Amino acid sequence: MLTNLIIVLIIAVIVAGAAAKLISDRKKGGPCSGCPYSGLGDQSCHGQDHLSCDQTAEGNQ
Amino acid sequence: MKIALTGNPNSGKTTLFNAITGKIEYVGNWPGVTIAKKEGDVKKALNKGESRIRVVDLPGTYSLSPFTGEESITSEFVKNENPDVIINIVDATNLSRSLFFTTQLLELGIPVIVALNKCDLLHKKGIVIKRAELAEKLGCLVIETASTQGHGLPELIEQARIVYGHQQTAPFPGLNANVKDHAADDRIKHERFAFVEQLVKVVEMRNVASNKQTGQDAADRIIAHRVLGIPIFAAVIYVVFSISQTHVGPLFADYLVGWIDSFYEYVEGLMGADVSPVLSSLLLDGIIGGVGAVMGFLPLIMVLFFLLALLEDSGYMARVAVVMDRYLKRVGLSGKSIIPMVIGTGCAIPGVMATRTIRDDRQRRTTAMLTPFMPCGAKLPVIALFAGVFFSDAAWVGTAMYFVAILIIITGALIVKRITNEGSAKSYFIMELPDYRLPSLKRAFISMISRAKAFIIRAATIILLCNAVVHLMQTFTWSFQVVEPGMENTSILAGIASPFAFLLIPLGFGAWQLAAAAIAGFIAKENVVGVLAVVYSITNFIDTEEFVLLSGAGDVAAVMGLTSVAALAYLMFNLFTPPCFAAIGAMNAEMDSRNWLWAGIGFQFGVGYTVAYFVYQVGTLMTTGNFGAGVIPGLLGVMFIAGVIVFLIRRNDHKSKIELKEAV
Amino acid sequence: MELAVVNNIIKSRYHNKKLSLVSERPNLSEAVINVPYIIKEVNTTDQNMKDFLFTLGCYEGETVTVISVLADNYVISVKDARYSIDKDLARTILV
Incomplete structure (x- = not known):
């Protein structure tokens, strides 16, 4: 039972870590972690919220 | 300051x-x-x-x-x-x-x-x-x-x-x-x-006036020649793929996959027997297996990135733009349309964003709609997977995908031109031709590392999350019971993917597992690889001989139940349907029109379906002498798509005639 | 009948376009390779393009040389740089 709990914790940490990295990248407005040419402008787009990723140049701080 | x-x-x-x-x-x-x-x-x-x-x-x-x-x-x-x-x-x-x-x-x-x-x-x-x-x-x-x-x-x-x-x-x-x-x-x-x-x-x-002919100008006359330019480009891409996919890439990939496999076994041994099978399977097959399958392609992709970076650094891409411009202009695109497409070979998002430099609305929107057809970096593992498993790492597969993309773009532009009929908008093309230079290995190396880093981050975040979710959906039924062995069709994942799989029967891949992978591809295209790994429990797509030894169940192709022709159709379906959501978001921003966005997505689906249909049915006819399953319903589907396009063109012809009449 | 009229108009428009090509003033699209020409005028209604060409140093009085004709593009040398321009643009540069 204890081993199961540990495995659950490990999986939770991995998944939470991945999610946190995605969210923090989005918040920073940094480049899309996926694009090989990341940094080409303001591609803070990630999945769902991409509609806010407009073409203004100002968002690229 | x-x-x-x-x-x-x-x-x-x-x-x-x-x-x-x-x-x-x-x-x-x-x-x-x-x-x-x-x-x-x-x-x-x-x-x-x-x-x-x-x-x-x-x-x-x-x-x-x-x-x-x-x-x-x-x-x-x-x-x-x-x-x-x-x-x-x-x-x-x-x-x-x-x-x-x-x-x-x-x-x-x-x-x-x-x-x-x-x-x-x-x-x-x-x-x-x-x-x-x-x-x-x-x-x-x-x-x-x-x-x-x-x-x-x-x-x-x-x-x-x-x-x-x-x-x-x-x-x-x-x-x-x-x-x-x-x-x-x-x-x-x-x-x-x-x-x-x-x-x-x-x-x-x-010492030398700049308007005198140089060796570079002589090279340009061959490299950007109206006839020779295209076979030269094809040869260059073929060499790039044969180095990365056939020769150097697999050399490193075998090592990496070996490490991933031993890591998998190490974790398996660590957990022992008293761990709940649901949990161990989630960690092993869902997370390690799925991410590992994608990561296994890293060496191939890195070699490819390195070679592409060398090409870009050399000044060759500007010449490709000149060769291609001729064809794009004929189908009503702007001379500048080629630039987003070349950038799109890296990632569709900056490619679509680069359409901003095109001033004519129609040309910009058409380019934004067609740019995602170029195989981007995320699609490369998918290409590598199918070329490796079904075509023994043949370099022609990757090369062909680029040229099919170019053909689709040209045909697509022609269709859009007929539908909108504004092709007369005059646009000029001018581009500076940079000097050729010896590409720097150091710069190519840096570029390769930064792109590899992005690839790894992506595998460890969005791909990992998707695989975990897919694995859970595959493990549980709608009443949140663990799926019984042999009853895989009752899982949530099967339930969601089956209706789509039904539509895909005429394309040669009507299994819900394949449909699920294609759907997950809309979040990120590498997901196709990850999800296939999860649903078929295959970690190792590269060292396929090793897999046969381990599983004893036959090779990867047999596990997926695809013929080579169906596999090619499936690969093309994944490449030429709409891009990932992030790229669709970029399309939305640059098109600045809901009608265009939806028309673009619809068109991309239509192209994916039609291309896969013909590849599968014609290919099956050629290899077996008979059409594949669902040839008639599929034909109806394709005819429906063609019908919509013809209707739109007719409507437009009619409209422009009325306008002309009024003008008279 | 109406349809025939419309079709005729379409035809005649196409024809006119062809005719206008014949009576063109000398421009870069007919230039001899490797011979420096002096630009007489940049003849386009597209003011933006005209301004842009200006900033490249491509304006009346300047020298331009056609280096080669690739596909349907012309490689020209203006100031100290090479550009690839298409035939439409070459036609607007009168020499």
Whole structure:
């Protein structure tokens, strides 16, 4: 039972870590972690919220 | 303190920016690579002062009067955001053009430093520039740099700190930049060039006139030849794929996959037998297996990235643009349409964003709609998987995918032109042809590492999450019971994917597992690989002999239940349907029209379906002598798609005839 | 009948376009390779393009040389740089 709990914790940490990295990248407005040419402008787009990723140049701080 | 980097396109601004900030922004040896401003701090090694120095890299421009959108970013920034110092990067091999922009910058009152870049090329081209005299005549500092080698950069930053706060005075009287009157503006522009011409006459000596034929021009005549250009391009891409996919890539990949496999076994052993099978399977098959399958392709992709970076650095891509422009112009696209498509081979998002430079609405929207057909970096593992498993790592698979993409783009543009019928919008094409140069291994290496890093981050975040979710959906039924062995069809995942799988039967891949992988591909295309690994419990797609030994169940192809023809159809379906959601978001932003967006997505689905249908049915007919399953329903589907397109074209023909009549 | 009228109009428009090609003034699209020409005028209604060409140093009185004709593009040398331009643009540069 204890081993199961540990495995659950490990999986939770991995998944939470991945999610946190995605969210923090989005918040920073940094480049899309996926694009090989990341940094080409303001591609803070990630999945769902991409509609806010407009073409203004100002968002690229 | 804030420094703005300005200069003509392809003068080396971004390379200089990377060198002084230590960042890795995308650099290409052709104009128009930077489409938005980028910021960074000067790295510690170069900054001798206490305060931090902010550097802003701006898109290249030839003057302060903007021509396209990305150039206006530059003029607006320089005029409105009051940088403390302007570093004007001047291509030393082309003073007579570059200094026109310099004369405009000198009038802004902000201290200007001219970085005489590409100085390393001067000797080779037989050019001598009297730097001191140039500085004196311009009334500003002139520093020789070679940003590709980092030469002259410490001095550049040092001088920027010194001139900070000074007032710049223009070296010539009476050229007020703020005139509104067009005739006066014209006169001033002429005076500017006259000033530059006189200046260049004094400070520059050339052994060879620049308008004489060179070896490069001779090379261009072959490489960008109207007939030869295309087979040369095909050969280049073939070589790239045969090195990365057939020869060098698998060499490294076998090692990596071996490590991933032993890691899998290590974790399996660590957990022992008393762990709940649901949990161990989630960790092993869902997370490690799924991410591992994608990561296994990293070596292949890295070799590919390295070779593509070499190509971009060499100046070849600008020639490809010239060859392709001819075909794109004929189908009503802008001459500039080729640039987004070449960028799209890296990632569709910046590719779609690069359509911003196209001024005509219809051409911009069409280009944004068609750019995602180019196989992007995320699609490469998918190509590599199918080429590896079904076609024994043949290089023609990857090459063919690029050329099918080009064919689809040309046909697609033709259809859009017929539907909208505004093809008469005149657009001119002009592009600077950069000099060929020996590509730098170091730059290609840096580019490869940064792209590999992005690939790994992506695998460890979005791909990992998707795989975990897919695995859970596969493990549980709708009533949240664990799926019974042999009852895999009752899982949530099967339930969601089955209706879609039904539609895919005529394409040769009506299994819910394959449908699920294709759907997950809309979140990120690498998911196709990850999800296939999860649903079929295959970690190792590369060392397939190893897999046969381990599973004993036959090879990967047999597990997936696909013939080679169906596999090719499935690969093409994944490549030529709509791109990932993020790219669709970019399409939405650049198209700026809901109608166009939905039409574009609909078109992309139609293309994916039609291409896969014909590849499967015709291929099956050729290999077995009979059509594949669902040939008639599929034909109805394809005819429906064709019917919609024909209807739209007819409607438009009708409309334009009415308009003509009214005009009469 | 109406349809025939419309079709005729379409035809005649196409024809006119062809005719206008014949009576063109000398421009860069007919230039001899490797011979420097002096630009007489940039003849386009597209003011933006005209301004842009200006900033490249491509304006009346300047020298331009056609280096080669690739596909349907012309490689020209203006100031000290090489550009690839298409035929439509070459036609607007009168020499």
